[in-house]
Amino acid sequence: MIQSFFSLGWTTVLWIIFGYSLCFSGGEGGIIGNLDKMFLRGIGVDSLYSNGQIPELVFVAYQMMFAIITPALITGAFVNRVSFKAYVIFLTVWQIFVYYPFVHMVWGGGLLAQWGVVDFAGGIVVHATAGFAALASVIYVGARVNKNSTPNSIPLVAIGSGLLWFGWYGFNAGSEVAVDKITSLAFINTDIAASFATIAWVVVEWIRERKPKFVGLLTGSIAGLACITPCAGFVPVWASPIIGVLAGLTCYLAVQFKNRMKWDDALDVWGVHGIGGVLGTLLLGIFASKAVNAAGFDGWLLGNGAFFGKQLVAAFVASAYAFIFTYLMLIIINFITPVRVNQDDENAGLDQSLHGESAYDEGSL
Numbered sequence: 001m002i003q004s005f006f007s008l009g010w011t012t013v014l015w016i017i018f019g020y021s022l023c024f025s026g027g028e029g030g031i032i033g034n035l036d037k038m039f040l041r042g043i044g045v046d047s048l049y050s051n052g053q054i055p056e057l058v059f060v061a062y063q064m065m066f067a068i069i070t071p072a073l074i075t076g077a078f079v080n081r082v083s084f085k086a087y088v089i090f091l092t093v094w095q096i097f098v099y100y101p102f103v104h105m106v107w108g109g110g111l112l113a114q115w116g117v118v119d120f121a122g123g124i125v126v127h128a129t130a131g132f133a134a135l136a137s138v139i140y141v142g143a144r145v146n147k148n149s150t151p152n153s154i155p156l157v158a159i160g161s162g163l164l165w166f167g168w169y170g171f172n173a174g175s176e177v178a179v180d181k182i183t184s185l186a187f188i189n190t191d192i193a194a195s196f197a198t199i200a201w202v203v204v205e206w207i208r209e210r211k212p213k214f215v216g217l218l219t220g221s222i223a224g225l226a227c228i229t230p231c232a233g234f235v236p237v238w239a240s241p242i243i244g245v246l247a248g249l250t251c252y253l254a255v256q257f258k259n260r261m262k263w264d265d266a267l268d269v270w271g272v273h274g275i276g277g278v279l280g281t282l283l284l285g286i287f288a289s290k291a292v293n294a295a296g297f298d299g300w301l302l303g304n305g306a307f308f309g310k311q312l313v314a315a316f317v318a319s320a321y322a323f324i325f326t327y328l329m330l331i332i333i334n335f336i337t338p339v340r341v342n343q344d345d346e347n348a349g350l351d352q353s354l355h356g357e358s359a360y361d362e363g364s365l
Contacts, residue, residue, distance in 0.1 A: 002355060003075040003087055010088070011068045014095060016040060019067060020060055022096075023103040029114045033104050053178045062174060063103075070099055070126045074326075076267030077134035078141050080149075080346060084354050086330075086339040093329055098129055098322050106314075116307065117314040118284070118296055120186065121175035123230025123277040124314055129322040131274015134265060136326035141339060143264035145346050154214060161218040165194060168225045172232040182293055186232035189240040190225065196244025197224025201252050216252075219272060223251035226276030231284040234296040239287040246283065251276050278315045285311035 026034035201220025227247030285308030345353035
């Protein structure tokens with residue numbers, strides 16, 4: 001929790017100083033923007049976003065939300081193993097060299113956007129990069145000492161998942177940056193895909209393990225949400241159930257594969273967000289329709305295989321770069337400060353050993 005809340009604070013600081021500028025100022029057709037809007041220079045209360053429909057300050061805040069949550073996704077994978085000093089360095093460097101460039105290249109008029117790659121709300125920018133960075137992290141850091149660690153509280157998992165599902169309407173529908181027919185399309189596609197993915201996960205898990213699991217149901221919903229994210233405003237409504245079912249089944253299999261490989265990804269960030277984001281990016285390349293959204297492209301089903309190819313290349317490049325950069329970055333950070341805590345600190349719990357606090361006052365229970 002402290003890692004997530006630290007991301008909330010520190011990412012905001014970086015975003016205001018130079019993050020927003022590097023993502024959304026200048027650099028047309030390039031990998032990164034410029035520093036013309038450092039400290040939000042030139043953005044006043046009357047400044048409008050480029051579509052002329054909302055204040056630019058609203059767009060600054062909205063995009064800041066994505067910047068905060070993306071590295072926070074990664075932290076769920078290596079929970080209870082990484083020192084706080086290493087995490088602070090990781091959080092800072094990863095945003096600058098992974099997140100900001102892909103935001104600019106896809107959403108800021110950069111290289112991938114000019115090539116013809118689209119991503120409605122973050123399949124490439126958020127989920128593919130974070131998911132494969134999470135995989136690199138857990139492979140580098142290794143498994144927890146306590147191999148039988150279970151969810152601290154399934155009701156809290158349910159509350160968090162419910163907040164995410166509801167908040168995802170804002171992630172996806174809000175990415176139209178206006179209130180129009182595409183906003184409503186993205187909204188309904190998001191809910192349909194998440195619902196079908198939820199049921200698909202429950203069904204396959206029920207068949208394979210003889211019991212319908214609540215945590216599995218919740219995980220399936222997030223898989224559907226991650227998968228529909230790049231597609232939400234670019235595909236027809238009839239495609240969203242297909243996307244949802246494929247998300248539930250594919251991400252379930254990815255998590256099972258992760259378990260067999262003994263990758264200790266505590267929150268299944270790779271299997272759900274990484275695979276879900278990549279799958280959604282590819283399915284966008286298949287189901288996209290300009291009849292639905294003229295700002296997009298026709299997909300493979302409508303005879304445009306080239307668009308599918310571009311989505312495939314973009315998903316591969318983002319995933320591979322995030323994985324390789326993250327792994328090498330952790331090696332370098334380890335020369336500066338140990339990345340993994342020692343076994344005594346891990347056994348004691350990082351709350352006590354690193355922060356001198358306990359989540360619960362057990363003496364009063």
